[in-house]
Amino acid sequence: MSQDKQSYSAAIIIIGNEILSGRTVDKNTNWLALRLVDLGIKLAEVRVIPDIRQKIIDTIHELRDGVDYIFTTGGIGPTHDDITAESVAGAFGVDVVQDERAYKLLLDHYGAEAELTPARLKMAMLPEGADIIDNPVSGAPGFKIGNVYVMAGVPRIMQGMFDHIAPSLTGGPPVASVTVECALPESVIADDLNALQDQYPQVDMGSYPNYQHGVFSTSLVLRCSDEDLLAKAAEAVRAMVARHNERNVTY
Amino acid sequence: MSQDKQSYSAAIIIIGNEILSGRTVDKNTNWLALRLVDLGIKLAEVRVIPDIRQKIIDTIHELRDGVDYIFTTGGIGPTHDDITAESVAGAFGVDVVQDERAYKLLLDHYGAEAELTPARLKMAMLPEGADIIDNPVSGAPGFKIGNVYVMAGVPRIMQGMFDHIAPSLTGGPPVASVTVECALPESVIADDLNALQDQYPQVDMGSYPNYQHGVFSTSLVLRCSDEDLLAKAAEAVRAMVARHNERNVTY
Numbered sequence: 001m002s003q004d005k006q007s008y009s010a011a012i013i014i015i016g017n018e019i020l021s022g023r024t025v026d027k028n029t030n031w032l033a034l035r036l037v038d039l040g041i042k043l044a045e046v047r048v049i050p051d052i053r054q055k056i057i058d059t060i061h062e063l064r065d066g067v068d069y070i071f072t073t074g075g076i077g078p079t080h081d082d083i084t085a086e087s088v089a090g091a092f093g094v095d096v097v098q099d100e101r102a103y104k105l106l107l108d109h110y111g112a113e114a115e116l117t118p119a120r121l122k123m124a125m126l127p128e129g130a131d132i133i134d135n136p137v138s139g140a141p142g143f144k145i146g147n148v149y150v151m152a153g154v155p156r157i158m159q160g161m162f163d164h165i166a167p168s169l170t171g172g173p174p175v176a177s178v179t180v181e182c183a184l185p186e187s188v189i190a191d192d193l194n195a196l197q198d199q200y201p202q203v204d205m206g207s208y209p210n211y212q213h214g215v216f217s218t219s220l221v222l223r224c225s226d227e228d229l230l231a232k233a234a235e236a237v238r239a240m241v242a243r244h245n246e247r248n249v250t251y
Numbered sequence: 252m253s254q255d256k257q258s259y260s261a262a263i264i265i266i267g268n269e270i271l272s273g274r275t276v277d278k279n280t281n282w283l284a285l286r287l288v289d290l291g292i293k294l295a296e297v298r299v300i301p302d303i304r305q306k307i308i309d310t311i312h313e314l315r316d317g318v319d320y321i322f323t324t325g326g327i328g329p330t331h332d333d334i335t336a337e338s339v340a341g342a343f344g345v346d347v348v349q350d351e352r353a354y355k356l357l358l359d360h361y362g363a364e365a366e367l368t369p370a371r372l373k374m375a376m377l378p379e380g381a382d383i384i385d386n387p388v389s390g391a392p393g394f395k396i397g398n399v400y401v402m403a404g405v406p407r408i409m410q411g412m413f414d415h416i417a418p419s420l421t422g423g424p425p426v427a428s429v430t431v432e433c434a435l436p437e438s439v440i441a442d443d444l445n446a447l448q449d450q451y452p453q454v455d456m457g458s459y460p461n462y463q464h465g466v467f468s469t470s471l472v473l474r475c476s477d478e479d480l481l482a483k484a485a486e487a488v489r490a491m492v493a494r495h496n497e498r499n500v501t502y
Contacts, residue, residue: 017455017457018457018459018472019280019281019284019297020284020293020294020295020296020297021284021288021294021428021472021474022281022284022285022287022288022294023428023430023459023472024459025281026277026280026281029270029277029299030270030273030276030277033270033271033272033273034273036273037272037273042271043271043272043273044271044301045271045298045299045300045301045306046270046271046297046298046299047296047297047298047299048280048296048297048298049296050295050296051457055296062313077437077438077441077458077460078437078438078441079437079441079444079445079458080441080444080445080448080456080458081456081457081458082458117438117441117442118442119438119441119442119445120438120441122441123438137462138436138462138467153459153460154460154461154462156462157462177272177274179274185389186328186329186330187328187329187368187370187371187374190328190329190330190331190368190370190371190373191368191369191370193330193331194330194331194370197331204268205331205332206268206269206332207328207330207331207332207333208269208274208275208404209328209404209405210405211388211389211405211407211408216389221269221272221274223272
């Protein structure tokens with residue numbers, strides 16, 4: 001990455017049949033999305049894919065040149081369905097080898113060599129050349145190879161791993177945001193909002209309809225890394241919403 | 252689709268900057284995943300992508316030949332950031348045109364032609380040749396073109412649209428599942444579970460670690476469309492877990 005790079009982007013790959021079958025609700029995407037905003041890294045895409053070796057390899061190949069960072073969650077445990085390490089190795093054309101740092105971490109965690117069953121030793125098998133990502137919760141580490149950061153699927157463990165790597169990630173200026181809540185349906189304000197978006201092209205204006213108890217309302221989210229411009233655009237949006245509110249009251 | 256086809260698959264495309272920025276937690280994936288299991292349709296992949304026309308087009312092109320159904324959510328409202336209809340039209344190489352059925356639905360909903368502002372009329376602009384998907388909650392319909400079903404992003408509206416199309420979808424035999432809860436960490440039972448997976452190759456055995464209050468446990472999820480075989484495999488897994496529990500008690 002060049003030093004004068006202005007923006008940084010990431011993709012998330014959630015590896016897990018349990019998300020696709022609906023058994024488990026994915027909690028990792030939203031947690032990571034919010035952390036990436038804080039770090040000034042734009043989340044460009046999320047993919048949820050099954051525990052299939054070739055699918056993991058293809059997905060990494062499709063994403064890795066388009067973003068600065070790839071974060072994966074899931075599939076690094078001791079069971080037969082944990083195939084992330086060998087699949088990521090496949091994506092980079094390297095073998096998995098027993099990593100001595102990972103072996104030491106597992107030995108410390110389980111206390112004796114006799115406890116390092118074949119299943120547990122599997123968690124010390126990492127792609128050749130990978131760096132360790134510490135696991136502050138259980139023994140088995142995550143790892144980094146190229147721009148791919150491989151983390152656990154259990155949210156508490158994934159979060160611990162991400163906190164460990166966050167200081168090493170480079171981001172751009174954080175994008176500030178302002179939300180203007182509007183008690184009217186989207187379609188009432190849409191024409192005027194379109195005009196304001198044209199007037200402030202540098203400010204990203206998102207319009208998100210809400211529907212609750214039979215009533216529509218709208219959240220208008222403005223995002224921009226220039227805070228002065230953002231404040232000005234937000235003021236204009238608030239004034240537009242106020243005009244519509246008055247008009248609706250007089251009906 | 253041929254009549255003797257045994258299995259059916261789907262992909263979901265969540266179109267929404269608000270999910271990628273972490274502002275909104277995606278609730279549509281899990282709801283759809285569970286409904287697809289009931290319908291005997293395997294969810295092969297989920298992608299969360301931004302509101303960018305070319306990205307939507309590329310994603311549809313990448314996914315549409317590999318699955319029977321694509322379901323999209325988000326971006327069909329009246330504002331400038333609602334670009335799903337024109338993007339899906341682009342993916343199919345057709346224009347968007349004012350759909351007379353959609354126009355009629357909007358007229359019914361808003362009550363008078365004078366109420367059909369440019370923003371609201373935008374919701375009647377659909378890809379040429381698309382079929383309408385009724386929106387039981389608000390006026391603006393979803394649509395279907397090819398194997399792509401385009402639905403709203405607001406969960407209650409999306410759910411209403413999906414319930415409307417569900418009877419028209421073809422699925423295979425539903426996959427039954429049994430969950431065996433195990434109070435031990437994954438690594439204790441992993442070797443034996445691997446052996447059982449080898450013994451029952453037709454049964455998909457997933458192992459999902461849980462971590463709560465500093466204690467690890469494991470959920471073992473067995474899935475198979477043959478219920479007798481599933482019951483037999485579940486019995487073997489339960490017996491294996493019971494053996495480990497006894498052993499751990501005597502330590």
